[in-house]
Amino acid sequence: MxxxxxxxxxxxxxxxxxxxxxxxxxxxxxxxxxxxxxxxxxxxxxxxxxxxxxxxxxxxxxxxxxxxxxxxxxxxxxxxxxxxxxxxxxxxxxxxxxxxxxxxxxxxxxxxxxxxxxxxxxxxxxxxxxxxTVVPSGEVEPTTGDHYKVFTPFWRAWSEVAWRGVERAPTRVELPDGVQAPPFERGPVVTGTAPERPRGGFEEGERLLAGFLDGRLADYPDESDQLARDGTSRLSPHLHFGTVSPRRAAELAMARGDEAFTRQLCWRDFHHQVLRAFPALPRRDYRDRDRGWVEDDRAFEAWCEGRTGIPIVDAGMRQLLREGWMHNRARLIVASYLTKEVRVHWRHGAEFFLAHLADGDLANNSGNWQWVAGTGNDTRPNRRFNLLRQAQRFDPDGEYVRRFVPELSDLRRPEVHEPWRLGAGELRRRGYPEPLLPAHSPDGASTIPGL
Ligand SMILES: Cc1cc2nc3c(=O)[nH]c(=O)nc-3n(C[C@H](O)[C@H](O)[C@H](O)COP(=O)(O)OP(=O)(O)OC[C@H]3O[C@@H](n4cnc5c(N)ncnc54)[C@H](O)[C@@H]3O)c2cc1C
The missing domain is CATH 3.40.50.620 (HUPs)
Structure with a gap:
């Protein structure tokens, strides 16, 4: 000037x-x-x-x-x-x-x-x-240098560092003379979106954050894993696009005595510092493990469409297609089914998630997919979910399944989680598939009793 x-x-x-x-x-x-x-x-x-x-x-x-x-x-x-x-x-x-x-x-x-x-x-x-992130990647480092490979020590160190102050919004932001900023034009309506997708913008982010802090935060430790309750913040797309500040969200939650929700924000920071140290995370195994992946187009397509015949998996996938978002517990379940039962490569699942999630995020998505697949930061890489037990524990009344799988909307337990008990004829009548047998499970055994 x-x-x-x-x-x-x-x-x-x-x-x-x-x-x-x-x-x-x-x-x-x-x-x-x-x-x-x-x-x-x-x-x-x-x-x-x-x-x-x-x-x-x-x-x-x-x-x-x-x-x-x-x-x-x-x-x-x-x-x-x-x-x-x-x-x-x-x-x-x-x-x-x-x-x-x-x-x-x-x-x-x-x-x-x-x-x-x-x-x-x-x-x-x-x-x-x-x-x-709450704490910039690299600011919390192990004494040996490099990055943290395991969450718990990272959480301990992360909780102890001094955080920067939260910045207020500036009062004036003046453009130089002669610079034009015409009113923002949104362009044509985006097609192909999920019917109930999350809405963007910092005002919406602020509304969600305030509602969560004053409401569900108190019950978060008990409710956040329950699939049918709306017990989580739903802030993930806002954190991805920065319409909510993670640093400020952590401060406001901690001021209310929270630890559980702040811990999840720490998981987010954890995966970000892993991505910084290992930039190939979205493409390559963080820990090289020969998992014996299989190509199974039919099983993969059924998974994508939410038609595996395993209600808790199908409910999760249909939530993704309907909302462009999925509950964390459901993400764990559907990812475990795909990588540990059907044994389709985690990358295929991660790509499908990225295509549909409003919160699709390189660090969080690849970090979590690799965690579930056992190629990432889980200290127990051979952990395997019992899908039926997961369904019974985290959707005890079957409400989540009924909400997203209309073919089963009149069922109660046990059939809502095990509709194969009704027999093939009844499943056909309802237009719901018979379960796709996890034929490739490593030991030939299924985590679903009776299948
Ligand atoms: C297979 C798989 C894929 C995932 N892909 C993504 C993704 O692409 N983008 C994404 O933001 N999250 C991803 N997650 C993490 C988690 O499922 C979502 O962040 C969470 O469900 C978002 O809902 P919420 O905002 O209501 O979470 P809340 O429970 O309210 O948590 C608050 C915030 O903490 C962070 N957080 C919570 N859980 C995790 C976690 N396990 N890892 C890292 N950060 C976490 C998120 O930013 C979240 O918004 C994935 C998890 C799995 C198992």
Missing amino acids: TDGSRTAVVLFTRDLRLTDQPALSEAVRTADRVVPLFVHDAAIERAGFATPNRRAFLGESLADLDGGLREKGGGLVVREGDVVEQTVSLAREVGASAIHLSRDDSAYAASRLAGLRDAVGRERPVVEHPGA
Whole structure:
């Protein structure tokens, strides 16, 4: 800027909020004018990561962010194409003295940062900020260096480090003269979304967070595993897109005496530091184990459609298709069925999840799939769920199955979890499949008694 004022660019990525957004706060503190930028990144499109549920969530979140910035005197500049080229050309256009962005842990985020730094050279600093996790990856390290491979010691160390302060939303965010930020246009309606998918935006995130803290948080330790209760926060897509700050959520929960929910946020941080240390996590076994995977298209398709004939598995998969979200206990059950009973490679399951989850997240998705498959951070890699016992324990009345599997909606226990007891003719009449035998289970035995 020729008038002597300082301008900074804030590149928003998956940190789409104003409160506790350290990159934005620092830009506002150190520059007179700030250009908030979002780039619809061609590389993310090409990688197939912008699937309908996440694309719709993103559109709502950007609209909210733009609205929030307008209230503060600014607006969101939206571009599309190569994120490095677009950011650097805008920074040059406005004569920015710095580019700020949130630190992220994937291989792609690392290459984006390197690309930005290469492109601007020494012209202007590219500054990374915390905010994507409660504690930035790498800040909690074992004494031996590297990263934590097991959760419990990570949790202990994580609970003891000093956390940064929570940032307030800036009061003003002013664009430089001559920079246009036309009102955000959402574009055509996204098709192919789940009918009851989560809604995006920081206002919706705030509503969910406040409702959860004042309501279900108190019962979270007892209720969060119960499939039919809505006992969890449903904040995962908001944490993925940053419409809720994990740091602030942890602080607010702990102020209410919570430990159980905060522990889950710590699991999220755990998987992020694993991804940073092992960037191939979405593609390669974290621990090399020959699991003897099988190709079984029929079983995989039945799993994808929620037609395996095992009600607790089908209910989980149908929740995913209906809501673009699935309860954590159901995720564990369906992933265990696929990788340990049918023995289809975890990568196929993880890809299907990423295609449908609004919260689809490289660190959490691959970390958890590998955990269940026994190739990841579980200290008991051969752990195997008894699917029927899981159903009886976490859906004791069969309410979750009845909600998502209409073919069984009139059944009670025991048939609701074991409909094969009704006989093949009755199953046919209801249009519900006979159970797909887990023919490939390692020892030939099934975890479902009677099958
Ligand atoms: C096979 C499998 C795949 C998964 N894929 C994803 C994914 O793509 N994206 C994703 O966000 N979560 C994933 N999870 C973790 C977990 O199931 C979801 O985060 C959780 O169900 C989201 O619901 P919630 O927000 O109501 O969770 P809450 O119980 O309210 O927990 C609060 C937050 O803690 C974090 N969290 C909870 N459980 C875990 C966990 N096991 N690992 C890491 N973080 C956790 C999430 O950010 C969550 O929003 C996966 C789990 C499994 C078993």
